[in-house]
Amino acid sequence: MAETPFPVEDQPLLDQQNDASYRVCADTRALTKRTTFATVNGQREYALPSDVLRVVGVSVGAQLYAHITTDVALRYISGLADVSSSPRYYVLGPNIGFQPVPASVVTITLYYEARPAALSALGTYEVGGDFARLVDRRANTNLFDDDGQVGVAAAEEAFYRAESQRLMRRRRKVGRSRVPVIGYDAEV
Amino acid sequence: MTPTAPMPFLLERLRSSIADPSLFDDDTVTRFLSDGYVAACERSRCLRTWTTQPLTAGFQEYALPSDWLETLGVYMNGAPMEELSTRIAPRGDDGAFYYSYDGVIGLVTTPTVSSGNYILHYARRPAALTQSSTPETLFGPEWYWLMRAYAAWHIYRLGYGEEYVPEANRQRTMFDTGVAMLERYSTSRDEAATNSTPVAHITSVPSVVNTFA
Numbered sequence: 001m002a003e004t005p006f007p008v009e010d011q012p013l014l015d016q017q018n019d020a021s022y023r024v025c026a027d028t029r030a031l032t033k034r035t036t037f038a039t040v041n042g043q044r045e046y047a048l049p050s051d052v053l054r055v056v057g058v059s060v061g062a063q064l065y066a067h068i069t070t071d072v073a074l075r076y077i078s079g080l081a082d083v084s085s086s087p088r089y090y091v092l093g094p095n096i097g098f099q100p101v102p103a104s105v106v107t108i109t110l111y112y113e114a115r116p117a118a119l120s121a122l123g124t125y126e127v128g129g130d131f132a133r134l135v136d137r138r139a140n141t142n143l144f145d146d147d148g149q150v151g152v153a154a155a156e157e158a159f160y161r162a163e164s165q166r167l168m169r170r171r172r173k174v175g176r177s178r179v180p181v182i183g184y185d186a187e188v
Numbered sequence: 189m190t191p192t193a194p195m196p197f198l199l200e201r202l203r204s205s206i207a208d209p210s211l212f213d214d215d216t217v218t219r220f221l222s223d224g225y226v227a228a229c230e231r232s233r234c235l236r237t238w239t240t241q242p243l244t245a246g247f248q249e250y251a252l253p254s255d256w257l258e259t260l261g262v263y264m265n266g267a268p269m270e271e272l273s274t275r276i277a278p279r280g281d282d283g284a285f286y287y288s289y290d291g292v293i294g295l296v297t298t299p300t301v302s303s304g305n306y307i308l309h310y311a312r313r314p315a316a317l318t319q320s321s322t323p324e325t326l327f328g329p330e331w332y333w334l335m336r337a338y339a340a341w342h343i344y345r346l347g348y349g350e351e352y353v354p355e356a357n358r359q360r361t362m363f364d365t366g367v368a369m370l371e372r373y374s375t376s377r378d379e380a381a382t383n384s385t386p387v388a389h390i391t392s393v394p395s396v397v398n399t400f401a
Binding site: 010011012014015018019022023025026027050053054055069070071074075076077078079080081090091092093094115118119120121122142145146147148150154157 | 189190191192197200201204205206235236237238261263264265266267268305306307309325326328329330331332333340355358362373376377378379
């Protein structure tokens with residue numbers, strides 16, 4: 001017997017898939033993107049692209065910039081003498097900043113975990129495989145919730161939590177298997 | 189086809205499920221959603237920024253920004269200042285101390301010259317949302333479900349009978365769990381503990397540099 005199509009119109013389904021896509025990418029860190037921008041002489045902070053979830057690396061050519069915490073950055077901003085000549089970066093709110101303050105135009109390459117672009121058609125996710133399947137399940141969870149099927153929604157919610165954590169662990173395992181970089185990774 | 193704007197989308201989700209128009213009009217549901225947004229931002233302290241305040245000779249106290257929610261740190265002359273409790277502050281200890289209450293930050297040692305400044309690192313309070321507004325970028329679309337959970341919690345609590353108390357509690361638990369996730373995300377976003385480089389020379393800097401001479 002042929003399955004009855006799920007009775008949801010296109011626009012509400014697109015909205016649910018869009019919502020699910022954002023959530024899955026944030027919960028599993030499925031997307032990593034790269035962009036470049038140029039620094040300006042004397043300008044310390046720059047607005048991050050609007051799709052940045054978390055900055056994972058900054059480089060200029062082959063030179064990797066080290067990360068400093070906001071506490072260290074604010075010490076420098078408030079007048080701490082900088083005895084290091086190596087450029088570093090920090091993230092504070094919607095901005096990325098550099099220490100020392102750039103004195104010239106430099107093209108920065110930014111690597112970051114990203115939120116996906118808004119969907120323009122059903123099912124056109126930026127992620128594939130297990131991640132795409134999880135987007136579909138997440139959208140279904142929302143639909144069950146909105147349909148008042150709270151028991152099914154709760155069971156789907158539990159599945160989502162477990163599956164997103166499994167995918168996140170898989171991403172972390174891949175991340176740890178890379179070669180540490182001397183002078184960049186704190187543990188080296 | 190383009191996705192519906194966030195507030196109409198969330199409103200429609202609640203309308204199609206639990207927000208009966210005879211019990212809750214659009215303004216009320218919008219207020220629930222906005223309250224969820226403000227509560228999530230305030231509890232997670234996800235909106236973080238810093239500002240510089242110039243010092244003025246003879247002025248001990250400076251007004252906090254109007255959107256101030258919580259002080260995360262105060263810095264002067266390259267070092268963090270230490271907060272004194274309201275009870276101890278009037279003692280006038282000498283050094284880089286500050287106190288904060290009643291909408292002001294007070295420097296325990298009053299500046300004697302109009303030079304220099306301090307830096308205030310703080311969590312911001314967001315503006316309430318209307319049906320046509322959009323949450324701030326730092327509260328991205330991946331967190332909008334928190335607003336839905338908060339609104340659903342209140343709708344079940346106020347508009348439904350006792351048999352729906354477990355569902356109201358489930359929505360509240362989802363909101364609480366999500367806010368804890370948002371707080372962890374916001375902290376790790378700024379602090380990125382995975383690859384931060386230790387700054388050895390920081391420890392050799394004097395903890396207090398006196399500019400009040």
